Amino acid sequence: MADRDWGNQTAVTEFIILGFGVLPDLQILLILMFQVIYMATVARNTLIMVFIEADQHLHTPMYFFLGNLSCLETCYISTILPTLLASLLTGDKTISVSGCFTQQYFFGSLACAECYLLAAMSYDRYLAICKPLHYSTLMNSRVCLQLAAGSWLNDCLATAIFVLFLSQLIFCGPNEIDHFYCDVIPLMELSCIDNHLVILLAFILASIFTLPPFLLTLTSYLCIIATILRIPFTIRKHKAFATCSSHLSVVTIFYGSIMIVYVLPKHDTLRNLNKVVSLCYKILTPLVNPLIYSLRNREVKEALCKAVSKYVAFTKMCGDS
Numbered sequence: 001m002a003d004r005d006w007g008n009q010t011a012v013t014e015f016i017i018l019g020f021g022v023l024p025d026l027q028i029l030l031i032l033m034f035q036v037i038y039m040a041t042v043a044r045n046t047l048i049m050v051f052i053e054a055d056q057h058l059h060t061p062m063y064f065f066l067g068n069l070s071c072l073e074t075c076y077i078s079t080i081l082p083t084l085l086a087s088l089l090t091g092d093k094t095i096s097v098s099g100c101f102t103q104q105y106f107f108g109s110l111a112c113a114e115c116y117l118l119a120a121m122s123y124d125r126y127l128a129i130c131k132p133l134h135y136s137t138l139m140n141s142r143v144c145l146q147l148a149a150g151s152w153l154n155d156c157l158a159t160a161i162f163v164l165f166l167s168q169l170i171f172c173g174p175n176e177i178d179h180f181y182c183d184v185i186p187l188m189e190l191s192c193i194d195n196h197l198v199i200l201l202a203f204i205l206a207s208i209f210t211l212p213p214f215l216l217t218l219t220s221y222l223c224i225i226a227t228i229l230r231i232p233f234t235i236r237k238h239k240a241f242a243t244c245s246s247h248l249s250v251v252t253i254f255y256g257s258i259m260i261v262y263v264l265p266k267h268d269t270l271r272n273l274n275k276v277v278s279l280c281y282k283i284l285t286p287l288v289n290p291l292i293y294s295l296r297n298r299e300v301k302e303a304l305c306k307a308v309s310k311y312v313a314f315t316k317m318c319g320d321s
């Protein structure tokens with residue numbers, strides 16, 4: 001619709017999230033799958049946070065950042081899955097305009113925060129492997145708190161500015177969002193006024209607040225790999241790589257999925273592919289991250305074994321009494 005004609009239309013007050021409407025026969029399966037994913041994600045990330053807090057051996061910078069990542073991803077997945085589950089259960093696919101902007105704000109803030117938190121974790125691994133003699137000095141508790149706080153707070157203002165501009169768009173035509181949540185790209189496509197300024201702002205903010213942490217993460221791992229290759233002993237090489245391979249796996253899944261969704265051309269034929277790939281970094285990444293870390297980190301597995309042993313001993317003591 002042309003800009004001059006929007007005034008003859010009624011501004012929409014709610015959007016319809018199409019979700020996976022093309023798969024009605026699989027609705028029950030989707031409900032069960034997303035319910036299990038949500039419960040497992042919250043349970044696993046909560047367990048990691050509890051283990052890190054309870055075990056003194058895990059009070060190190062690496063596990064401090066891992067605890068923050070687990071907390072962030074619990075919040076991250078909670079911005080989308082409960083709404084998606086409610087939609088599948090009730091059949092009500094509507095969401096208010098303000099609710100859509102609210103979801104966009106929290107999801108955008110947490111997604112950008114994860115970029116910075118992953119960068120902080122890569123910097124921590126860089127110091128541990130490339131600057132081991134100065135590690136305790138450069139990565140002290142004060143620096144850890146500053147990096148974590150910066151990761152959580154740095155993008156709140158930027159996302160608030162973007163959502164404020166986004167809310168100035170006028171929606172007066174179709175109100176169907178072809179996605180399973182209020183994604184910014186299909187949302188802007190529904191605007192019936194010129195949205196080039198918002199698109200430019202989104203590009204600028206994305207460049208400022210996501211490109212630097214990505215480049216820092218990439219640079220850190222290039223330096224780490226170069227340092228590992230110079231280590232003369234195979235055992236020490238394996239140990240050094242094992243300390244960062246789990247984090248590298250998480251970074252690859254996260255950034256790889258984002259690049260596929262937001263960098264590939266937006267053709268209609270790729271819309272369903274974007275939905276599937278979006279599931280990777282919005283829903284599956286928070287699920288598999290704690291699993292990757294717990295399987296690849298000896299300290300986490302030891303903390304889990306200690307917790308299970310204490311629980312078994314407590315249960316046996318209660319049974320004997």
